[in-house]
Amino acid sequence: MIFLFQxxxxxxxxxxxxxxxxxxxxxxxRGRGMNTCARLWARGLLFCWGVRVEVVNPPPAGCARIIMxxxxxxxxxxxxxxxxxxxxxxxAKKSLFxxxxxxxxxxxxxxxxxxxxxxxxALATFKRAKALLGEGLSILVFPEETRSMTDGLLPxxxxxxxxxxxxxxxxLPMGIHGTDAxxxxxxxxxxxxxxxxxxxxxxxxxxxxxxxxxxxRVRADLEACIRGAEEAGGQVPS
Numbered sequence: 618m619i620f621l622f623q624x625x626x627x628x629x630x631x632x633x634x635x636x637x638x639x640x641x642x643x644x645x646x647r648g649r650g651m652n653t654c655a656r657l658w659a660r661g662l663l664f665c666w667g668v669r670v671e672v673v674n675p676p677p678a679g680c681a682r683i684i685m686x687x688x689x690x691x692x693x694x695x696x697x698x699x700x701x702x703x704x705x706x707x708x709a710k711k712s713l714f715x716x717x718x719x720x721x722x723x724x725x726x727x728x729x730x731x732x733x734x735x736x737x738x739a740l741a742t743f744k745r746a747k748a749l750l751g752e753g754l755s756i757l758v759f760p761e762e763t764r765s766m767t768d769g770l771l772p773x774x775x776x777x778x779x780x781x782x783x784x785x786x787x788x789l790p791m792g793i794h795g796t797d798a799x800x801x802x803x804x805x806x807x808x809x810x811x812x813x814x815x816x817x818x819x820x821x822x823x824x825x826x827x828x829x830x831x832x833x834r835v836r837a838d839l840e841a842c843i844r845g846a847e848e849a850g851g852q853v854p855s
Contacts, residue, residue: 623807626665634658635718642725651726652704659695667809668692668799670699673851676789676816678702680753683777684789685835687770687843688759690796692812699854700791700814703755708746708776710762729756731776743780750784760835770836778831781822788835790817792842815845 634654641650663670684701686693698705707723711730714720729745732738746756758777765771781788795812817838820831 623666627662630658630661630665632718634661635722638722639725642722651722652698654722655698655705655726659698662695663692663699666692666799666807668696669811670696670854671811671813671851672700672854673813673815673845673849674817675700675852675854676702676819679789679819680704680755681750681784682755682787682789682819683750683781684755684757684791685760685777685839686757686791686793686814687839688761688764689793690764690800692796692799693759693764693793696793696796696812696814697757697791700816701755701757704753705755705757706749707757708742708759727754739776743776743783746780747784750780750786755789756780756786760839770840773832773836775828775832778828778835781831782824782828785822787819787821788831789819790835790838790842791815792817792839792844792846794843794846813846813849813851815842815849815851817842 634657638651638654641654680703682703684703684705686697706726706728708729708731709723711732714723714730727749729742729749731742749756758780760773760777761771762774763771777788780786792815793812794815795810798808798810799812800807820835820838
């Protein structure tokens with residue numbers, strides 16, 4: 618019964634807030650209505666799942682930055698919406714945009730589909746991301762691209778770092794700990810618990826720093842954020 622309630626509530630919340638965000642997408646600045654709906658969707662989802670989110674070193678609200686978290690669970694997505702104070706769009710795999718209601722809302726909010734099977738679309742994706750940063754939105758990029766099966770980080774893809782170099786946008790590392798205990802990459806049963814998020818300091822753009830060196834620095838900072846999330850309690854987002 619608990620399993621049925623968990624996934625039924627997820628479906629109903631996704632349908633409801635997806636429809637509301639579609640309506641709001643026709644009003645006001647891009648992403649603002651969607652972000653409000655996404656945060657309410659995330660809070661409802663995690664409440665039904667019995668998941669509490671604590672934030673270590675919460676960042677001030679900012680704009681036009683690239684946020685890079687680690688990725689171990691589908692629960693990372695609602696956690697991000699609760700923990701990040703910015704107007705936010707995701708770079709997300711193209712298949713998610715085919716999901717009814719969720720995918721429609723993502724498209725309406727300007728989320729950026731990434732076709733991993735067709736790298737010829739990379740230039741158009743890159744231009745789209747630059748335009749959104751220019752509008753003052755922050756962009757969330759999972760540098761590993763896919764969910765990790767281990768405690769360590771997977772190799773980082775360079776797309777988000779090239780975007781920082783092209784736009785001058787700073788990178789904000791975001792360590793997430795505990796979502797894989799709620800549900801793993803290939804799991805179906807949800808477990809209640811506490812998820813901790815630890816933000817690092819923004820890594821400012823420096824045209825003198827080569828992309829490989831930028832990747833190495835952000836990776837080290839993100840590993841430190843993950844350790845910080847493991848070791849300390851934090852604030853509960855209001």
